[in-house]
Every structure is written in C-alpha cells, then in structure tokens.
Amino acid sequence: MTNQPNPTLTGAVAMLFAATSVLAAPWAHADNKRLNDGVVINVGTMQKQAGCDTDIRVNPKLRLAAEWHTRDVLHNRHLNGPIGSDGSTPQDRANAAGYRGRVGQTVAINPALAINNMDVLRQWYYNPETKAIIEDCAFTEIGVWSENSLHRSVVVAVYGAPEAAQWPQTEH
Numbered sequence: 001m002t003n004q005p006n007p008t009l010t011g012a013v014a015m016l017f018a019a020t021s022v023l024a025a026p027w028a029h030a031d032n033k034r035l036n037d038g039v040v041i042n043v044g045t046m047q048k049q050a051g052c053d054t055d056i057r058v059n060p061k062l063r064l065a066a067e068w069h070t071r072d073v074l075h076n077r078h079l080n081g082p083i084g085s086d087g088s089t090p091q092d093r094a095n096a097a098g099y100r101g102r103v104g105q106t107v108a109i110n111p112a113l114a115i116n117n118m119d120v121l122r123q124w125y126y127n128p129e130t131k132a133i134i135e136d137c138a139f140t141e142i143g144v145w146s147e148n149s150l151h152r153s154v155v156v157a158v159y160g161a162p163e164a165a166q167w168p169q170t171e172h
Contacts, residue, residue, distance in 0.1 A: 036144040038117045039157060043134055043142060046125070050135035059160055062103070062143025065093040066156040070145040073107060073154045080109055090158055101141075101162040104133040108155040115146065115153035133159060
C-alpha cells in the first residue's frame with residue numbers, strides 16, 4: 001500500500017481553498033467603460049433619429065455629476081430617480097461639478113449584478129419622460145457613469161445644454 005493522496009479529497013480541498021480565496025478577496029469594481037461608451041453612442045443615435053443635427057460630446061464635468069449620483073443610488077437602495085440622498089437635484093450636482101448650463105438626467109437600475117446596453121435602452125426608450133430628455137436637441141453634451149454591486153447595477157446619464165447654447169449672445 002502506497003501513501004498517495006486521495007484524488008477526490010485533494011480536489012475537494014483545492015476547490016474549497018479556491019472558493020475561500022475568492023470570497024475573502026476584496027470586491028473589485030468592474031471597468032464599465034465599454035458600457036458607458038455604448039450608452040453615449042446609443043443616446044447619439046436616438047438624438048439623430050429625433051432630428052437633432054449635432055453630435056453629442058462627452059463632458060468630464062457631467063460625467064463627474066453622473067458618477068456622484070450613480071454611487072449614491074447604488075448605496076441607497078431607496079433611491080431610484082433624480083433626487084439624491086442629500087436632496088440634491090441633477091442641476092445641483094452639475095453645478096457642484098463646475099458645469100454651467102441646463103441639465104437633464106436619466107437613471108437605469110437593474111436589480112442584479114450586471115446591466116447591459118439593451119437593459120438601459122429598454123428602460124429609457126419606452127419611458128416618455130426619459131425619452132423626451134434624451135431627444136432634447138439642446139442637450140449636446142453628456143456624462144455617463146455606471147457601477148455594479150451584488151444586488152444592483154446603476155447607470156446614470158447627465159445631459160447638458162451649455163450656457164452659450166441656452167442664451168444666445170445678442171448684439172447691442
């Protein structure tokens with residue numbers, strides 16, 4: 001009789017060790033750049049279909065406002081719309097991020113670990129309020145942010161109409 005390890009027992013121990021390592025590891029946030037970029041492209045397509053003649057541009061200040069609200073909604077499960085846990089509005093957050101102009105916002109929430117562009121589009125396209133925000137041709141700038149947790153995935157898009165676009169300069 002040889003003293004060789006039992007392959008079944010060895011495999012079970014290895015699987016237990018691997019599972020323990022995964023569960024003990026800190027939760028890593030996924031890189032949602034592809035999702036965020038896809039949302040920008042889809043919003044641009046919806047704007048074109050609505051007759052808008054400008055291309056929407058990503059604005060880092062709007063992206064920062066979207067990031068703040070995404071994290072707030074992700075961590076405060078009672079939130080599901082534009083108002084933050086501190087009572088802030090999309091305009092308040094955009095102003096705090098340094099953006100000057102009128103803003104609108106859309107929020108997509110999936111009660112699961114993941115969300116994809118089709119989930120986002122279904123929520124926004126078939127809702128008259130969010131569709132109207134997206135199809136507002138004055139919104140020529142956008143910031144998108146998304147994050148995931150085990151229980152919820154959130155995508156926030158903040159749309160901006162720059163100050164100069166709102167109030168045209170008149171000659172005196």
